Amino acid sequence: MVEAVQVQLKKGVLELCVLALLSHTDAYGYEIASRLATGIEMGEGTVYPLMRRMQTEGLVTTYLVESPTGPSRKYYRITDLGRTRFESQKTEWTAFSAAVDAILGEAS
Amino acid sequence: MNRQDFIDRFRRGLRGLPQSAMTESIADYETHFAEAMAAGRSESEVSAALGDPDRLAREVRAQIGLKRWDMERNPSAAANAIFAVLGLGAIDILILLPILMWIAGVIFAFALAAIALFCVGAVMMVVGPVVVHPPPMAALILAGLGLIGAGAFAGSVAGIGAILCTHALVWYGRLHLRILQPALEPQGQLS
Numbered sequence: 226m227v228e229a230v231q232v233q234l235k236k237g238v239l240e241l242c243v244l245a246l247l248s249h250t251d252a253y254g255y256e257i258a259s260r261l262a263t264g265i266e267m268g269e270g271t272v273y274p275l276m277r278r279m280q281t282e283g284l285v286t287t288y289l290v291e292s293p294t295g296p297s298r299k300y301y302r303i304t305d306l307g308r309t310r311f312e313s314q315k316t317e318w319t320a321f322s323a324a325v326d327a328i329l330g331e332a333s
Numbered sequence: 334m335n336r337q338d339f340i341d342r343f344r345r346g347l348r349g350l351p352q353s354a355m356t357e358s359i360a361d362y363e364t365h366f367a368e369a370m371a372a373g374r375s376e377s378e379v380s381a382a383l384g385d386p387d388r389l390a391r392e393v394r395a396q397i398g399l400k401r402w403d404m405e406r407n408p409s410a411a412a413n414a415i416f417a418v419l420g421l422g423a424i425d426i427l428i429l430l431p432i433l434m435w436i437a438g439v440i441f442a443f444a445l446a447a448i449a450l451f452c453v454g455a456v457m458m459v460v461g462p463v464v465v466h467p468p469p470m471a472a473l474i475l476a477g478l479g480l481i482g483a484g485a486f487a488g489s490v491a492g493i494g495a496i497l498c499t500h501a502l503v504w505y506g507r508l509h510l511r512i513l514q515p516a517l518e519p520q521g522q523l524s
Binding site (some may be wrong): 258259262268270271274276277278281294298299 | 357358362363364367368369382383385393396400
């Protein structure tokens with residue numbers, strides 16, 4: 226049960242993290258997956274269904290770039306809609322985590 | 334698990350989806366393996382880091398189901414979305430199932446009643462005047478029409494109920510796909 230909650234929690238913030246990452250610079254799938262996996266200990270595989278969903282929702286667009294080492298890389302670029310979503314989610318998250326921190330602080 | 338095992342299991346999990354969706358999703362992971370191995374990681378290391386291929390396949394399935402329901406509102410898309418969402422969370426089904434069964438039962442009962450009313454009405458209108466002597470024509474025809482109307486009404490109530498139910502399920506599924514977003518937004522602005 227606890228594990229399931231953790232997975233759901235991480236999944237919820239995953240979109241926020243991807244948007245944050247892309248708001249700095251465009252990135253390709255493997256890059257996003259490995260950066261997030263080391264950052265928040267998620268299975269790297271979860272990133273791909275998420276990227277597809279964000280693409281359908283118009284939060285990101287893609288373009289292909291030839292790679293010197295392997296198959297051509299699909300880069301993701303954040304759209305204006307994506308930026309708007311990022312700002313609002315960021316505000317929500319900051320408020321939410323501040324509230325949780327405050328309660329945890331009281332408890333200890 | 335090596336690369337081939339991972340891809341095979343993932344592919345098996347996607348069985349039944351449109352070919353294009355399958356190829357696209359599989360290509361995502363094929364590319365991931367290629368990139369990771371170019372970076373010097375081993376196949377087993379990469380597949381362990383990716384996570385459970387069955388679970389990933391369920392996630393892809395649920396997303397495609399929801400997307401289809403957004404585009405085409407028909408019974409097959411509804412069934413698709415429902416099963417895909419159910420496949421996503423094994424724990425919640427235990428809570429959800431009794432409720433679902435109950436709602437499905439009510440809708441089914443409504444549909445049955447609708448059919449029955451409709452048939453009785455039709456029989457009354459068509460056979461009634463022939464069998465009953467002397468035939469109270471007007472009364473029989475009016476009663477028949479009334480029953481047919483009631484049947485049609487019950488039928489549409491069942492239909493609306495089924496649609497609302499699917500909406501609720503889709504909403505519920507979205508909640509699982511991203512808690513942060515829908516939990517804080519009113520239901521109407523979801524997509």
